[in-house]
Amino acid sequence: MTPFTYLRADTVNDAVRLGAGETAAFLGGGTNIVDLMRETVARHETLVDVTRLSAAVTETAEGGLLIGAAATNTAVAEHHGVRTRYPMLSRAILAGASAQIRNMATVGGNLLQRTRCTYFYDTDGSHCNKRAPGTGCDAREGFNRIHAILGASDACVATHPSDMCVALTALDAVVHVEGRDGARTLPFGELHRLPGDRPDLDTVLAAGDLITAIELPPLGVAARSTYRKVRDRASYAFALISVAAAIEMDGDRIADVRIAFGGVAHKPWRATKAEPALRGELASEAVFRAAAAAEFADARPLRDNAFKPELATRTLAAVLAELAKGDVA
Amino acid sequence: MSIIDTAKQAAQGLMQGAIEKLVPLAPDSWIPGGRPDPLIAHKHGLIGTPVSRRDGALKVKGEAGFAAEFRFDDMAYAALAYATIPRGRITAIDSAAADAAPGVVLVMTHLNAPRMNTPGVFGSSPTAVGPADLPILQDDRIHWNGQPIACVLAETQEQADHAASLLGFTYDAEPSTTSLEGAKANGREPGLFMGQPLHNRIGDADAALATAPHVVDQVYRTPRHNHNPIEPHAATIAWIDGALVIHDASQMVTAQAQTIGEIFDLEPDKVRLTSPYVGGGFGCKGLWDHQIIGAAAAKLAGRPVRITLSREGVYRVVGGRSLTEQRVAIGATAEGRFDALVHTGLSIMTPHNNMPEPFILGTRAAYACPNISLQVDIARMNMLANTFMRAPGEAVGTFALECAVDELAVDLGIDPVELRILNEPDKDPTSGLAFSSRHIVEAWRNGADHFGWADRSVEPATRRDGEWQIGMGCATGTYPYYRMPGAQARITLTRDGDAVRALIEVAAAEMGMGTSTTTAIVGAERLGLSLDQVEVGYGDSSIPGAIMAGGSQQTAAIGAAVIAAHNALVAELLKLAGNDSPLAGLSADTVGSEDAGLAKIDDPTQRESYASILTRAQRDSVTVTAAAAQPLELMHWSMHSHSAIFCEVRVNAVTGETRVSRILGSFDCGRILNPKTAKSQFRGGIIMGLGMALMEETQFDERNGRIMNPSLAEYHIPVHLDVPEIDVIWTDIADPHTPMGAHGIGEIGITGVAAAVANAVYNATGKRVRDLPITLDKLL
């Protein structure tokens, strides 16, 4: 680990001031950044501890929830309002990592966690455009079981590893950011980037930008929602595929729907093609599969992940069927 | 080699040949185990009663001290740097930044490392346990991607790690072989395991196969595996007055100390290696580069060193199980009798070690068959030396063989349990030797009954619960009974007033098998003492003899050594007892131990207590050391443990995820000494088998030979939610020819499990997966 200076911020203004500069980074629960520093994937010279900033989960005037970025994953998952009004978010968080990690990890940190591509982690022995721009991508022709099938580029085929973010994408969450130029918000779906020719940039945030909160807008459809994660062991593994879905039925017809996929792209993948294909349709296996087919029509599987479009399709169909029946709380 | 050495070797060869011919033919009574161990007749003593681990309290309180928890004053911390090419030379090292980094004590590379002898590769001599026939930090050559090429010592671990990350290396790469196809193209050689050819031919299997009415002929593949003990390899090392002290995590304390002594040209008494606790081993806690590098760095710096491998470091330095490609072909009559059995294939090793994964070992004695052809070939790759991992050979060999038997059962329309029983041999089908103890049919019957095998749906893909398809499968597990030469035991009997205590010392290792507890149980029973009168010493190379916690042989090796030491103790006590004792005039072979004293075996009223003997002799203690008899029984009988594994799986029809919902192991492993720890041993093996079946694979990038998942996050082992409640039962029938009637049980648990799971997956889905692990994509 490169030597660094540890600073603790007691206010957002402090944090933004202390965290300015290319070599600084914000420190939440440390569950990813400490590992990245130890592996020398990251070499920050200053870490600004922002865990003492707002961790509150409060009701918004509009009837949604505002989650302080320092809230732990556990705090969000166990929050009564999240459990009852946005169950997919609780479930997504609970499907991720382990209880110990969820107790440490913050919401802000979760959004900024980096890929689990093993070539990205292999600082000495592998080429990775995300870690070292311009060096090449060893994953494209190597082990790429957990890698992207949508939206990848020649430069990078990594996936975003978060479960929570998949639900937040589906829930139309809003990210509150404090930067050098003051406060701003952006839709969650615009936070993470596709790799293009700059896979080193995971998000649109500028250096020194601090995520202060996540806002969940009121969303009736979310009350009937869930998260299903498919992985290589029963627990404590990153997703091969995950589906966050919410549905509102009007009799047998799908009145409204929200869908996002994890494990398929460089960002949590909002299913912008599948959703319109479902709205107003009669719920059926065929309709579910057709919606998935629309979403994955452009899928570009790699050596080890050719199973993903079919797995994602089946998983989506099963989740929607269950939600349509009302079996999921 | 001198003429005398040559002559000596020739003589030894002749002797060895004569022994191999004569031992099988000798009368039983000439062979160790020819007369049953008297303890087998002790039916109501300590043996067989469940006893909690003696080190339990220390372990649950965190007070058991592991290798990285010893301390020396002024100790420096080590960090390693690893090569990133599979083969070539280091042409330049840039260590300026590392040298200048805060806290750095030294940077050691091949340029400044002390001169050391090349370790003897495992098996090249009775004491050699080196990882490969390669010098360590002695030249500029790179032999595998991940080879340690530099060591940084610093005042703290953080400083050492950082400095190591600043080192720069320039390489001149040379042609290498890192793909399976490339290795095959370079050519195959016949495999030799511990000097013996991995080859058996009985009758004409090819001809029999060609005419058999029912034939299964398939190829099965198993990937690389890593042991992944939760304790990473570590050693705390000091040179004290010219002697080397290593607190290590070791399954082979004595041999390891000896090999290290040879590397540094030290007399045997100048190396002391301790290993009181081993945080999991499974075959990998032996001698690797890191202890040697740590000792060299300590020597160069003149300071004690702690070297702890990072988890990635474990994958770079410590070898795992190699991959296999196995063909199994069985030809059978319409009734299901095997007429041909072929088990052949390929395993991969390096140019510098000698460990072909011996996957035919379990097949040799598995089934009655007049025509058998077994062969392991090897091809070589530039990679980290592979090694022994829990049931080397049998773990992967039983996957192939027992899947093929299941496929044949389906083809024949015969229940797979009945098919196996039908082909039960009455003597070893390849060696022709009598079995020492084989009650596998009983294990099958008990297991089937207990598991509810009769409820199985014979037709695949017919049971379902919602999204989950349910199936049952079974397989035979097997592991040989071994006992290695070299074991000794030292017994010290101490008197304090009328109270006596015994200390039993063996140069063995405790990595969680329960050895210290079992040794105390057996020792107490043999000496006629209560459990709390017996203390066990182990894990220290200063104890006489050499005992390896490997090959599931430690319990037998200790058992035989304690028999010898007990005999010596009886003789010594009789001498001390003198003419005034009630035992006066009796010869040692007519006297045994009971109730804290010696007694005439056929008239126990003729007795004297240990305390009384020692008191009269004016002694506070008596110490004896004795070596176990040579393990000739292994050449006289065919000696194996057996199991019948039953498993129920649920395969998700949507996602292909497989969950094992029930599993039962029915074991025939001689007499069980401590049911409590034995059950855990069996379960532990079974769980490692579940990992092997469903998720474990070391990802070896064939482009450059680099292991790409060197982490517990990306190399999946089963978590709690993957592990169902595991039923374990056993026949508990003593092997009349082994100490205590027992067999080692550390490895048999894993065998057969992957096949049982694969067969259950077939029963659930109708899909055969012949390459491990059975990941969901193979079932979509």
Place this chain on the structure above:
Amino acid sequence: MSFVVNGNAVPGPADPRVSLLDHLRETLHLTGTKKGCNQGACGACTVLVDGERILSCLALAVQYDGREITTIEGLAETAALHPLQAAFIEHDGFQCGYCTPGQICSAIGMAAEARRGVPSHVSADLAADVILTRDEIQERMSGNLCRCGAHNGIIDAIQATMAPAPTAETSAELAA
């Protein structure tokens, strides 16, 4: 900075790179907390911070200024064993003993979470009270790897200590 470890005030590290785990082991010589992977993948380093289980390998010690840390050495209030420690011995919930301190600390944190009503990945109803069934315990303990394969004994020990046999009332809830 300083924090409290097992009831004693202790100084923090001089170097901010030092993890809570290394600080405990190398500076405070509390080696009961184990290092298995140093990357948050095995759970061997689990300790309790203000009663919550965390991974000390991913925790920078400087971040824990003023917090109360309990390690395996501090669980038992007297020289005797904590009931869960005793249950681990009784149920043979370990072999090599290396993952054991982490398993035990984790289970204690897990029980507190369950009492508080934190649901898990396998909870059928997110809003219901938590009943520590075997499945629930297994999922909640899945962050603690064991390679010896002591899983059954570990869950047995936890169930016996933390989730006594269901009463008629809880059985009815389970069935419902």
